[in-house]
Amino acid sequence: MDSLIIEATEDSPKIIFDTVSNRFIISGESRPENAGKFYTPVINWIVNYEETLFSRKQETKDDSALVFIFKLDYFNSTSAKYIMDVLLIIKKFVDLGYKINIEWHYDKRDDDMLDAGNEFSDTVDLKFDFIEY
Amino acid sequence: MTQVSTAFEVYQFMSEKNILIAFTGYFDHLVTTSLLKNIKNKLSVIQSATGIDKKVYNVLVESIENISKYASSRNPHQNIAMLLLCKSDDHFTVITGNHILNNDIPALKEKLDKVAGLSLIELKKMYREQMLSKRTHENSAGLGIIDIAIKSDNQIKYDFKQLTELTSFYLFQTEINIQK
Numbered sequence: 001m002d003s004l005i006i007e008a009t010e011d012s013p014k015i016i017f018d019t020v021s022n023r024f025i026i027s028g029e030s031r032p033e034n035a036g037k038f039y040t041p042v043i044n045w046i047v048n049y050e051e052t053l054f055s056r057k058q059e060t061k062d063d064s065a066l067v068f069i070f071k072l073d074y075f076n077s078t079s080a081k082y083i084m085d086v087l088l089i090i091k092k093f094v095d096l097g098y099k100i101n102i103e104w105h106y107d108k109r110d111d112d113m114l115d116a117g118n119e120f121s122d123t124v125d126l127k128f129d130f131i132e133y
Numbered sequence: 134m135t136q137v138s139t140a141f142e143v144y145q146f147m148s149e150k151n152i153l154i155a156f157t158g159y160f161d162h163l164v165t166t167s168l169l170k171n172i173k174n175k176l177s178v179i180q181s182a183t184g185i186d187k188k189v190y191n192v193l194v195e196s197i198e199n200i201s202k203y204a205s206s207r208n209p210h211q212n213i214a215m216l217l218l219c220k221s222d223d224h225f226t227v228i229t230g231n232h233i234l235n236n237d238i239p240a241l242k243e244k245l246d247k248v249a250g251l252s253l254i255e256l257k258k259m260y261r262e263q264m265l266s267k268r269t270h271e272n273s274a275g276l277g278i279i280d281i282a283i284k285s286d287n288q289i290k291y292d293f294k295q296l297t298e299l300t301s302f303y304l305f306q307t308e309i310n311i312q313k
Binding site: 010011031033074076077078080081084107109110111112113119123 | 162166170182183184187188190191194195198257260261264265276277279280284
């Protein structure tokens, strides 16, 4: 499956889902005019990627960890629901036995972004690595 | 026609009240984006170790997005709205104003009163519930208000000024303390 790359705009984040390095990065600002239109293909891509992961594991016995990296300056409450959807899929992958690390990057001045990460982590019951910048 | 003296009064009023941004007119996503860009620049000047600029930006975006959530196709002024950002020594104030149908007021009022009466712990619980609930127009409007309440230590106020038999002007205010 091809990597997914979407460039950032003034109101939507940059997406780099790299299938070679298995690093999946969502970064920037997220308040798209139509959040559903932006996030639905992103979410579908992740759902479909499970098949690739499955065959990779079967054929090459490669079960190195995937890394999901959230590095957001700002996201609105509508985007929050979609980020939750992404995390729920990650949770499903973890339950299926895939190794996944989640990094939550936040501006060291931005307590709200740190709180938001903790809130997501608690809600989906996944451990996050918190990294300040 | 507006007189020069009136314009000067507006200037004086804005200076006295420390109004950083005053905008009234047609709001859509494009206008919002250019306004936010301008505001981000202004806020970056007062960037502080406590990240208050980030918090204010947060509340601003959610407040502006709330405007469009109560727009109705039956309302001729659906996207005409107002935005004010003021700064005093110890807090920022964000105020939005927009036209709303009188029929929509009771449900909105109920939602706002419910949020206003909650503690931070209760707000976070409500936020989590809404986050996991199905995505609907109504729910997402609620999520924005809850988010504003959490980020401002629940310093929200609102008012409705009746304009006609059909419509009112809905004012929504948030204060954000400047921690020193």
